Amino acid sequence: MLGLSLALFGAALAAALAGIGSAIGIGVAGGAAAGVMTEDPNKFGSCLILQALPGTQGIYGLLIAFFVLNKLGLLGGAGAVDLTWNQGLQILASCLPIAVVGWYSAIWQGKTSAASIQMISKKPEAMGKAIILPAMVETYAVLALLTSILMLMGVQVG
Amino acid sequence: MSYIYAVSRLRGMENHILDSAFFSRLMDSAGIDEALKALGETSYSQWLTGTATGSASFDKAIDSEILATCEELEKFVPDKELLTIFRLPYDFHNVKVLLKGLFKVRGGDTEGRRYDLLSKLGTIDTEELTNAIETEEYGFLPYGLTDVIPQCWQLWDSTKNAQAVELLLDHQMFKAMLNVAESLKMPDVIQWVKFKIDAENLRSAVRLARMKYDSSKALPFFHEGGTIRADDMARLLNEPQETWSRILSYTDIGSVLGALNEQSDMKAALSDVSKALDDYLMKVLERAKYSMDSPANVLLYLLTKEAEARNMRVALVCVAGGLDREFGRRLLTNGR
Numbered sequence: 001m002l003g004l005s006l007a008l009f010g011a012a013l014a015a016a017l018a019g020i021g022s023a024i025g026i027g028v029a030g031g032a033a034a035g036v037m038t039e040d041p042n043k044f045g046s047c048l049i050l051q052a053l054p055g056t057q058g059i060y061g062l063l064i065a066f067f068v069l070n071k072l073g074l075l076g077g078a079g080a081v082d083l084t085w086n087q088g089l090q091i092l093a094s095c096l097p098i099a100v101v102g103w104y105s106a107i108w109q110g111k112t113s114a115a116s117i118q119m120i121s122k123k124p125e126a127m128g129k130a131i132i133l134p135a136m137v138e139t140y141a142v143l144a145l146l147t148s149i150l151m152l153m154g155v156q157v158g
Numbered sequence: 159m160s161y162i163y164a165v166s167r168l169r170g171m172e173n174h175i176l177d178s179a180f181f182s183r184l185m186d187s188a189g190i191d192e193a194l195k196a197l198g199e200t201s202y203s204q205w206l207t208g209t210a211t212g213s214a215s216f217d218k219a220i221d222s223e224i225l226a227t228c229e230e231l232e233k234f235v236p237d238k239e240l241l242t243i244f245r246l247p248y249d250f251h252n253v254k255v256l257l258k259g260l261f262k263v264r265g266g267d268t269e270g271r272r273y274d275l276l277s278k279l280g281t282i283d284t285e286e287l288t289n290a291i292e293t294e295e296y297g298f299l300p301y302g303l304t305d306v307i308p309q310c311w312q313l314w315d316s317t318k319n320a321q322a323v324e325l326l327l328d329h330q331m332f333k334a335m336l337n338v339a340e341s342l343k344m345p346d347v348i349q350w351v352k353f354k355i356d357a358e359n360l361r362s363a364v365r366l367a368r369m370k371y372d373s374s375k376a377l378p379f380f381h382e383g384g385t386i387r388a389d390d391m392a393r394l395l396n397e398p399q400e401t402w403s404r405i406l407s408y409t410d411i412g413s414v415l416g417a418l419n420e421q422s423d424m425k426a427a428l429s430d431v432s433k434a435l436d437d438y439l440m441k442v443l444e445r446a447k448y449s450m451d452s453p454a455n456v457l458l459y460l461l462t463k464e465a466e467a468r469n470m471r472v473a474l475v476c477v478a479g480g481l482d483r484e485f486g487r488r489l490l491t492n493g494r
Binding site: 036114 | 171
């Protein structure tokens with residue numbers, strides 16, 4: 001049972017930490033968007049795109065949590081597989097990249113998005129560049145997602 | 159509310175600040191009617207009536223615009239003390255106006271009071287301030303005015319020197335500004351206030367040098383609290399002006415004095431140095447532009463708005479009075 005508990009703890013971390021990061025990031029970008037839109041409501045479309053960018057980490061965390069639950073047989077009603085504590089620990093470790101990187105990168109992506117929102121308030125024509133800057137932060141969240149997926153695929157269970 | 163919201167909103171508001179191209183166009187207006195027409199598209203139009211052609215009505219309109227800006231910022235800036243730093247000089251201006259009026263009244267000039275010179279931009283309501291000073295009930299007054307106004311009266315009674323009273327109030331104003339800045343614990347803002355004190359001291363030094371003032375008696379003209387000590391400023395008067403920038407090269411503000419070296423005409427030097435110091439104070443705060451949540455952005459916006467107002471005043475007075483436009487252009491500061 002310890003193995004299963006460790007694996008579930010990993011899934012919970014992936015979904016929770018990445019989700020918390022996304023919530024903070026979107027909150028930061030939302031504050032900036034509200035400020036800009038108070039002066040110019042026509043910028044809603046541009047602001048919404050930039051505000052949504054830090055939300056992806058939460059989705060990546062959820063994806064890994066689903067991946068783990070599926071691996072453990074907890075989805076579809078087949079019943080949980082037996083895990084040693086060592087296997088549980090391996091799954092927990094696999095969840096850590098997206099949990100930690102997702103958490104931090106979402107916050108920083110939120111800050112970059114906020115700066116980009118401020119940029120388009122003065123230079124609306126620079127929307128393309130404004131998206132690229134926070135998207136650079138996304139790279140590392142994607143890398144962490146890939147790492148978590150590859151690690152999980154390597155863990156033998158059942 | 160957070161500074162991310164506040165700074166983002168200010169970024170939006172900055173789009174409405176009038177740029178140098180607009181002022182250049184305003185200066186080129188054939189007459190005041192054409193200038194007022196150009197102003198019709200700006201936020202100033204709501205304060206300027208069709209009959210406004212004198213500098214007093216321009217001043218009122220410009221004050222109304224800045225006051226409206228301060229009131230708007232008060233709604234969303236998390237630390238109201240940032241606005242206090244900006245508005246505090248107007249409180250001290252009002253105190254000076256009221257005291258000078260009373261000095262004249264005591265001297266027998268019953269028409270000495272100049273309520274028309276009071277500015278609404280101060281943090282203390284002008285009526286309350288007037289009542290407090292006229293009834294000598296200073297107890298509720300902030301920024302150390304409770305203590306400094308009686309000192310002003312004592313100084314006036316013993317010396318009858320209005321300039322000395324002004325200096326005493328200026329010392330207190332900078333002390334209060336620094337106290338407010340330090341209470342905010344914002345390094346950028348504290349540094350800016352210190353540089354502002356340095357700038358004011360340098361301005362005084364240039365003026366005193368122009369008057370060939372005795373350096374041993376100059377210390378009271380300089381304010382404490384800047385990055386350069388007041389007695390070091392006073393000692394500058396012993397040195398030729400072309401060496402000042404080298405003497406102050408250890409400070410950031412020393413570079414501003416470069417303008418002095420190129421000017422032999424002291425009258426021109428004074429206005430150029432004064433303008434360079436204003437630009438320098440803006441430049442110090444402009445570093446905050448690169449931060450999305452620096453509180454210094456609030457101060458930067460207010461100063462940019464104040465510079466815009468100053469430029470507006472210069473342009474309108476030049477156009478209305480038919481003054482030399484080239485001279486007017488030289489007086490315009492770099493707002494936006």
